[in-house]
Amino acid sequence: MKYSLAIALLLLLFGMHFGMAQDQESHFRAFGVVPIDVSPEWYDKLQEATTPLQRIAYIDTIGEAFVKTDLADSVLAYGNKMHQLLPDIAAQHKEHLYYLQKAYFLEATGKREIGLLDEAIAAFIQGISVDEDSETAIQAYLQLGLARTYLFKGTVAKAQPILDRLLQASLPLNVRLAVMANQGDAYFVQQQLENAKQWYTNALSHPKIQQQPALALRVAIQRARVWTREGNTKEAIAVFETTKKEALAQGFYDLYIKATIAEGSIYREKEEYFIAEIALSTAYANTLSWNRLELQRSVIQELTRLYVAKKDYKNAYGLMTQNQVLNREIASKQNQRLVKDIETKYETLKKERAIDALQKEQLQKEAEIDRQKTIKNAFLIGFLVILIPIILLLVLYYQKLQTQSLLNQQQEAMNKQEVESLLQKQELDLVKTAMEAQNKERGRIARELHDSIGGNLAGIKLKMHTLPQEDQEMHTLIQQVDSTYEQVREISHSLLPKAFKEKAFTKLIAHYVDDIAKHQNFTIHFQSFPEAAINTIDPAIQVVLFNIIKELMTNAVKHAAAQQINLQVSVVPEEESIELLYEDDGKGFDTEKSAQGIGLKNIIYRVETLHGTLAIDSAPQRGTVVSISIPKASS
Structure with missing residues (x-):
């Protein structure tokens, strides 16, 4: 009134x-009256239904009609009715899962439209969890409803991942159009009006949109709201x-x-x-x-x-x-609705308990049948219990004999391989030792020729140049001394490794570290300055420095587990020294507890032969720094 x-x-x-x-x-x-949303025919059919499955089907139809007309109270009421009827339908029935998810959908939709957003989110998630891995239309509608509820709350960050998954999924056309509309709503909430308008326009331009008149009208209203904000x-x-x-x-x-x-x-x-x-x-x-x-x-x-x-x-x-x-x-x-929900859940719980009691009684009957079968088969089982272990023992004994024979053969093969491996290692060690001794002796002879004989010849040459050269014989003698001095220098240089004669020292190092990095999972940064001064270092010292660098790289490959290595060679004119700095970000080691390996001992020996100094700074999980200083006078 x-x-x-x-x-x-x-x-x-x-x-x-x-x-x-x-x-x-x-x-x-x-309007003076409330519009009729559901045909009275469906209410009559609901009253005439004789089975729970028929009743829940008509409840589904009526609830869906209320969803289309946005009558939230009625949607929620029929969702609760569907929940009440579900215990009367066997869980194994093919329609049970659908109606369970549909009940959650109606309940969640109704709660969202009346403003109970948190409860709506919980109901949507419950419905999705019933059959989370399925790709049915009702599962897609539940996910879409959850995303739309998040948009109602303004939490686009939670809604967008759901919409992204639905847009990439293979969905029925009616669901896809609804997803497109909600994607437009997501942009509208974020004030991204151009994107929102584009999605609304795409949905409205689809020829099948008119088959969903409520959705088409809602999208048209939303697009008009965008035009309003744009001033149109x-x-x-x-x-x-x-x-x-x-x-x-x-x-x-x-x-x-x-x-x-x-x-x-x-x-x-x-x-x-x-x-x-x-x-x-x-x-x-x-x-x-x-x-x-x-x-x-x-x-x-x-x-x-x-x-x-x-x-x-x-x-x-x-x-x-x-x-x-x-x-x-x-x-x-x-609040009244919440009380009613609690009452509904209580009634549902009572029905579930009654069903559980019937199931327990059925299980007891089945257990009695199983006990009778067990008694009848007792003698057969007893005989098998005695026979099977005997057969198993025989099988195990046979397998043990086969396994022992196979192990003996494998052990012989392993022993043979181990002997061959030791012989190969010894041969390699002998070759390595011989090559190192040869290089060492060649270097010593080269230094002796260069420093002793070469130095003496240089002194003689200087003195002879101070004498009068009017005599032709004296002039010829000076030329012979010059020729002899050049031959000694060529011989001393020829005794050094070939690579040090063909390439500059810095390029030789750069080529070596690049080759190492190509086959490892770490990067190497090499720096040298001044490069010209480093390339003029005495070749004998170059050989020693190169061998030290090789030992450092070998240790890094074997033990460091590094991601990045920095290598720096420099000449310090003020201190008349050659500096070698090595750094890595590997796992490091305890310098006080770890024993010195062969590689580290070789580095220490080579540094000492050049009267240099060596410092190692390392700790577990902090990487390693090796600093080497060699006086130029050692050349």
Whole structure:
């Protein structure tokens, strides 16, 4: 009665101003009764159903009809009814899983639309968990519903991964169109209007969208809201008018109200307050008539903003007070619904317990049958228990003989391979020792020729150049001494390794470390400065430095497990020394506890032969630094 009176008063208000804005007023329409959302035929069939499976099928049909018309209370109620009927359907029935997920879907959808977002999220997740790995349409709708609920809360970061998975999945066309619409909503929430408009346009341009009229109208309203924010209010109002007519024609009254609210907000922004008031008051009258508390709250909030814009603070305050009353009424209904849910769950639990009792009784009967079978087969089992171990022992003994024979053959082969390996190692060690001794002796002879004989010849040559050269014989003698000095130098240089004569020392090192890095999982950075001074180091010292670098690289490959190695060779003119710095980021070692290996001993020996110094800084998990300093005078 109070709703009819409110409508009458609103219509009287409209009549007073009809002459001022006749064209605009004609777009808004109030209803005196609640529209019929479900055909009475389905209620009759539900009452006539004789089996639980028939009843739950009709409940599913009615609940889906309420989903399309956005009647949240009814959606939630029929989701609860479906939950109550599920214990009467065997869990093994092929339809049980579908109806269980559908019950969660209806329950979650209803809770979302009445504002219980956290409970809706929990219900959607429960429904998804029932059959998480399936790719059915109801599973996709549950995931889409969860994403849409996250969008209602404004948590796009949680909704977007779900939408991404659904967009990549192979889904029925109707589900894919709904996913596209929600992707547009995600961009709309983030104020990315161009992206939102693109997704809405893509969905509306699909030829099959008209087979889902409610979705098509919702997407059209959303795209018009984007146009509104972009300032294109004329086209937006035209779309709202079209969608309102189609919504009325097809019975989607909630979409009609939402389009009216959006249209009223445009007129408020344009300061056409009278038209905005007509639109919003009409919408409010309809929500009162239908007892749609959530839509009432939305309209009151928009009317409050309108009166604030008009500076009618008295009415704005009154609407704010009414909004608080409405919030308390919604909260009260939600509490009643929660109590009813608890009662429903209790009844469901009692049914489940009764089913469990029947199952236990069935299990007891089956256990008795199994016991009788066990007694009948006792003698046969006893005979097999005695016979099988004997057979197994014989099989095991035979396998043991075969295994022992195979092990003996493998041991002989391993011994043979070990002997061959030792012989090969000894041969390699002998060759290595011989080559090292040969290089050492060649270096010693080269140094002796260069330092002793070469030095003496150089001194003689200098003295002879100071003598008068008028005598032809003296001139010939000086030429012979020069020739002999050059031959000694060539012989001393020829005794050094060939690689040190063909390449500059720095290029030889660079080529070596590059070759190492190609076959390992670490990088090597080599630096030399000044490069010209390093390339003129005495060849004998170059050989020793190169061997030290090879030992360092060998240790790195075997033990360091490094990712990066830095190698630096430099000549310090002030200190007249040659500096070698090695660094790696490997696992390092304890310098006080770890014993010196052959490679480290070789490095120490070579440094000492050149009267140099060596320092090692290392610790477990901190890498290793080796610093070597060799005086240039050692050459």
